[in-house]
Amino acid sequence: MKAPRFSYVRPQSLDHVVALLAEHGDDARILAGGQSLMPVLNMRLAQPRLLIDINRIDALNGISLTGGCVRIGALARHAEVMSSPVIAQSLPLIAEAMPHVAHVAVRNRGTFGGSIALADPSAELPACILALEASIVVESVRGRRTIPAADFFRGLYETARSADELLIEVRIPEQRRDRVSVFMELSRRQGDFAIAGLACYARCERGGMSEARLVYFGSEVKPTLARRAMAAVNGNAWSPAVSEAACSALADDLDPIDNTFGRPATKLHLQRVLTRRALAAAMERARVQ
Amino acid sequence: MSLEEELTVSMTVNGESITASVPVRQHLVDFLRTELGLTGSHIGCEHGICGACSVRVDGVVVRGCLMLAVQADGCDVVTIEGLTDAGEIADLQANFVERNALQCGYCTPGMLMTAAELLKQGKAMSRDDIRTFLSGNYCRCTGYHAIVDAVEATLQARFA
Numbered sequence: 001m002k003a004p005r006f007s008y009v010r011p012q013s014l015d016h017v018v019a020l021l022a023e024h025g026d027d028a029r030i031l032a033g034g035q036s037l038m039p040v041l042n043m044r045l046a047q048p049r050l051l052i053d054i055n056r057i058d059a060l061n062g063i064s065l066t067g068g069c070v071r072i073g074a075l076a077r078h079a080e081v082m083s084s085p086v087i088a089q090s091l092p093l094i095a096e097a098m099p100h101v102a103h104v105a106v107r108n109r110g111t112f113g114g115s116i117a118l119a120d121p122s123a124e125l126p127a128c129i130l131a132l133e134a135s136i137v138v139e140s141v142r143g144r145r146t147i148p149a150a151d152f153f154r155g156l157y158e159t160a161r162s163a164d165e166l167l168i169e170v171r172i173p174e175q176r177r178d179r180v181s182v183f184m185e186l187s188r189r190q191g192d193f194a195i196a197g198l199a200c201y202a203r204c205e206r207g208g209m210s211e212a213r214l215v216y217f218g219s220e221v222k223p224t225l226a227r228r229a230m231a232a233v234n235g236n237a238w239s240p241a242v243s244e245a246a247c248s249a250l251a252d253d254l255d256p257i258d259n260t261f262g263r264p265a266t267k268l269h270l271q272r273v274l275t276r277r278a279l280a281a282a283m284e285r286a287r288v289q
Numbered sequence: 290m291s292l293e294e295e296l297t298v299s300m301t302v303n304g305e306s307i308t309a310s311v312p313v314r315q316h317l318v319d320f321l322r323t324e325l326g327l328t329g330s331h332i333g334c335e336h337g338i339c340g341a342c343s344v345r346v347d348g349v350v351v352r353g354c355l356m357l358a359v360q361a362d363g364c365d366v367v368t369i370e371g372l373t374d375a376g377e378i379a380d381l382q383a384n385f386v387e388r389n390a391l392q393c394g395y396c397t398p399g400m401l402m403t404a405a406e407l408l409k410q411g412k413a414m415s416r417d418d419i420r421t422f423l424s425g426n427y428c429r430c431t432g433y434h435a436i437v438d439a440v441e442a443t444l445q446a447r448f449a
Contacts, residue, residue, distance in 0.1 A: 001335060007292035008313035008359060031357075038316070038355040039336035050292060051313075053360060079349070103425020104406060106337065108349040109356065191424050 003041035010053040014139065017054055017166055022141040024050050025163040031055070032075060035102065035110035036118050060113070060168065065090055070172045074113025078102065081112055090174040093132060093181035093201060097124040100183075103191040116152075117167045119159050119222065121257065122193040124185065126153055127217035130225060131181070131199040134172040138165040146171070156221040179203050179211075180285040182278045185218060186270055194218035195261045196270035200278045204286030208237045212282075214246075214275070219256040219267035226253035233279065243279045247272040298362040302327070303371030311358045318342040318353030320361075321368055329369035329398045333427070340426030343399035344368050350406040369398035378405050380446060384439040392430035400426050404440050413448045416441060 011017045021028060029048040031037060032055065040046045054060060060075040063084050070090050072081065081087055082098040101107060101115070101124050115125045116136060129136075130149045137146050138161050152160045161167060175181060185197030196219050202212030212233050214226045228249035236242050256267035299308045302325060311320055316335075321327045321344065333341035335354045342353035345367040372378055381404055384390070391397045400423065407414070407422045414422070419440050420433065428436060 002319070003314045003316070005294065005314055007294055008296070008357070009292055010359075031360075034355050034357075034360075035337060035352070038357075041314075042316070042335045042354065053357075055360065099421075103340070104403060104422060105340065105343055105350045105352050105425055106355075109351050189424050190421050 001042055001044060003038070004044055004047045006041075006048055007050045008053065009050065010056055012056060014057060014059055014166070014168075017052055017057065018139055018141050018164070020050070020052050021164045021166060024052075028052050030117070030166060032114040032117075033077065033110040035106045036114065036120065054166070063087065065174065068174045070174060072112050072170045072172065074111060074117075074167050074169055076112045078107035078110045078112065078115075079104075082107060091132070091172060092175060093183055093199060094125070094128050094172075096181070096183040097128050097185075097199065100124050100185050100187070100190065100194070100197075106191075112170065113167045116170055117159065117161060119153050119157055121156060121221050122195075122197075122218045124183070124194065124197065124199075124217070127197060127199040127215045127223040128183065129170060129172060130223045131201045131213045131215040132172050132175065133213075134170055136161075136170055137168045138162075139168050140165040144168070150225070153222045158222075175201070176203075178205070180282050180289060182281045182285065184274045184278050184281075186274065187218075193261070196267055196274055198271065198274045198278050199223075200282055202233075202282050204283060206237075208235065208242075209233050209279075209282065210235055214278075216250075216254055216271055219264075219271055220254060221257060224254060226250060228253050229275065238283050243276050246279065247275050250275065296359050296362075298359055300361045300363065301365045303367055303374065313357060313359050315358045316354050317346075317356045317358045317361050317366070318344065320358035321353065321366070327368045327370055329373075331395055331398055333395070333399075338427070339396070340399040340403060341396055343402035343426065345372070345402060345405070350402050369401060372402065372405060378408065381405070381408065381439065381443045384442045385436075388435045388439040388442065390431060390435040390439040391428075396426060396428040396430075400428065400436060404443075407440065408443065408447065411448065413444050414441075419444075 028050040031051045031053045062073045088095045134149045182200040185194045197217045199215045202209045217223045229246040232245040232249045256264040331341040333339035337355045344353045
């Protein structure tokens with residue numbers, strides 16, 4: 001179908017964007033890459049009065065590493081993140097996730113900030129930044145604030161960003177050399193929506209893991225830190241029994257969505273399959289690192 | 290800047306400068322097809338799944354249905370017509386014919402636009418990698434095998 005009627009504005013400055021958001025709030029939508037917003041408009045699932053196109057605001061571009069922290073501007077395209085040497089070197093978890101993010105034509109337009117702000121339950125990047133304990137920077141006429149990823153994702157497409165706030169950038173601590181990361185997902189074809197997925201970031205030492213962070217997505221309404229599975233893994237000497245204990249604990253950590261991609265029991269099973277693979281891969285990577 | 294429902298835009302389409310007034314809600318591929326008569330880009334699903342509307346904007350392939358025409362203001366747009374006239378993928382097109390890599394042909398322009406981006410990478414690729422690269426373009430006729438054949442043959446001839 002065709003998009004409904006709306007007004008369109010293409011501001012040249014951040015100040016103008018936040019002023020428009022302050023004025024229009026929920027009646028406006030930010031148009032960044034448009035790879036999720038445009039389908040929603042074409043299917044007439046939303047009827048915003050105003051689209052605020054932020055694509056010409058240079059301050060929102062760029063990927064840089066400063067003082068052990070990677071700054072990814074809201075407008076960084078997925079293709080740019082995928083080919084970035086900074087990401088490859090400092091954030092291998094995100095580098096490993098990128099080939100799973102949609103298909104080439106979508107990656108050429110879709111933005112990092114858009115993916116985080118939308119918080120689609122099957123999206124890879126929210127899970128990655130939660131595993132890496134990133135922060136999200138938002139701005140409004142009221143000022144700028146920084147929100148830890150742990151507080152940002154609140155529910156299905158629900159985040160801590162207010163209607164008058166613009167996501168400016170994401171700040172991600174550089175992955176530490178004593179950690180390993182593993183990203184895995186299951187979908188019908190590579191690039192399609194994830195049915196189950198896992199972002200793992202862990203310290204591996206003396207034959208076991210500590211401080212492992214396991215974030216599950218695809219099956220859940222939001223990226224979910226599996227605290228009980230993490231407790232089963234952390235501080236224990238590695239063995240297949242540890243992996244099985246983590247898999248058992250997942251029943252209490254996860255609450256899979258029932259939809260056309262599968263029933264909750266199926267998704268829990270798939271997340272357990274990924275858990276066994278990812279934990280074994282993490283130990284193997286630590287061995288050769 | 291006022292809030293608009295119609296705007297004047299300028300862009301280059303297949304090397305030609307265009308200035309036109311467009312409704313802001315019109316997506317790029319509708320503009321190309323209905324205003325400029327460039328009907329080589331097809332409209333399939335109109336929500337970014339099928340890839341039939343793929344066009345090149347500022348050097349990279351994008352979904353023509355997921356970009357507004359007003360967003361192409363100041364951009365360099367290339368459609369399958371422009372790509373064909375430039376001869377950039379003449380060998381790929383010949384291989385599509387040779388291998389019978391199409392049946393109804395509806396997906397073919399989009400498939401060629403994505404394959405053109407693959408060829409631009411300038412290196413050989415495995416069949417699995419070719420399939421992954423083309424995975425955002427649907428073909429409901431061929432089962433993809435002949436399409437992968439045609440792309441693989443072109444890659445081999447160019448880069449082996």
